[in-house]
Amino acid sequence: MIADVYIELKEGVTDPEGEATKKALRLLGFKKVKSVSSRKVFRIEIDARSKEEAEREIKLMCEKLLVNPVIQNYYIRWVE
Amino acid sequence: MIADVYIELKEGVTDPEGEATKKALRLLGFKKVKSVSSRKVFRIEIDARSKEEAEREIKLMCEKLLVNPVIQNYYIRWVE
Numbered sequence: 001m002i003a004d005v006y007i008e009l010k011e012g013v014t015d016p017e018g019e020a021t022k023k024a025l026r027l028l029g030f031k032k033v034k035s036v037s038s039r040k041v042f043r044i045e046i047d048a049r050s051k052e053e054a055e056r057e058i059k060l061m062c063e064k065l066l067v068n069p070v071i072q073n074y075y076i077r078w079v080e
Numbered sequence: 081m082i083a084d085v086y087i088e089l090k091e092g093v094t095d096p097e098g099e100a101t102k103k104a105l106r107l108l109g110f111k112k113v114k115s116v117s118s119r120k121v122f123r124i125e126i127d128a129r130s131k132e133e134a135e136r137e138i139k140l141m142c143e144k145l146l147v148n149p150v151i152q153n154y155y156i157r158w159v160e
Contacts, residue, residue, distance in 0.1 A: 006121070021122060025141055032137060034125040041086070041121055042101060045114040057112060061105055 001046050001054045002079040005066060008039040013071045042066060043079065051078070081126055081134045082159040085146060088119040093151045122146060123159065131158065 009015050015037050022036040044061070048054035058076055067074045089095050095117050102116040124141070128134035138156055147154045 018122070021146070024145055028141075028144055030137060030141055032127040033141075034127060035123075036125075037123045039121045039123065041119045042098070043115075043117045043119065045116075047112040047114060057110060061108075061110055061113075064108055065104055066101070 001048055001051065003044050003046070003054065003058055004077045004079055005042045005044060005058060005062060005074055006039060006077065007041070007062075007067055007072050007074045009037070010071055010073055081128055081131065083124050083126070083134065083138055084157045084159055085122045085124060085138060085142060085154055086119060086157065087121070087142075087147055087152050087154045089117070090151055090153055 018035070018037040021038065022033055025033045025036065044058060046054050046057060048057060055076060062074050063069070098115070098117040101118065102113055105113045105116065124138060126134050126137060128137060135156060142154050143149070
């Protein structure tokens with residue numbers, strides 16, 4: 001099974017990468033850009049007997065390593 | 081208009097972040113993980129008269145700043 005784990009900053013948390021990218025784009029002449037935010041995706045391939053088991057495992061991975069719950073949210077989308 | 085620009089490594093390009101994440105997950109006991117790859121998403125809000133115009137602009141942004149065409153591919157998904 002393959003899942004994409006999307007990790008994004010919580011509302012209100014500053015996004016320096018998004019801000020810097022927006023500034024750089026505007027400096028390059030892209031004046032129509034109103035905002036840029038960045039997020040991260042981990043595509044994880046996992047051996048599991050069921051989607052429920054895989055999802056439980058992936059949630060644990062997020063809690064233990066991938067996500068900082070103070071500043072980040074995550075959600076899971078199945079690729080296959 | 082809001083678009084998500086997905087940036088991923090081309091096939092054959094090593095993904096140190098994905099590799100390190102996989103190793104760390106396995107060290108933590110997640111033995112069922114077969115592979116991990118990382119990708120990046122920029123959510124861009126843009127003022128444009130049409131989707132075609134916005135897409136043209138965003139492609140230019142990718143070529144000029146966001147994407148390294150030697151090692152990365154990108155694709156665009158509309159959020160609204």
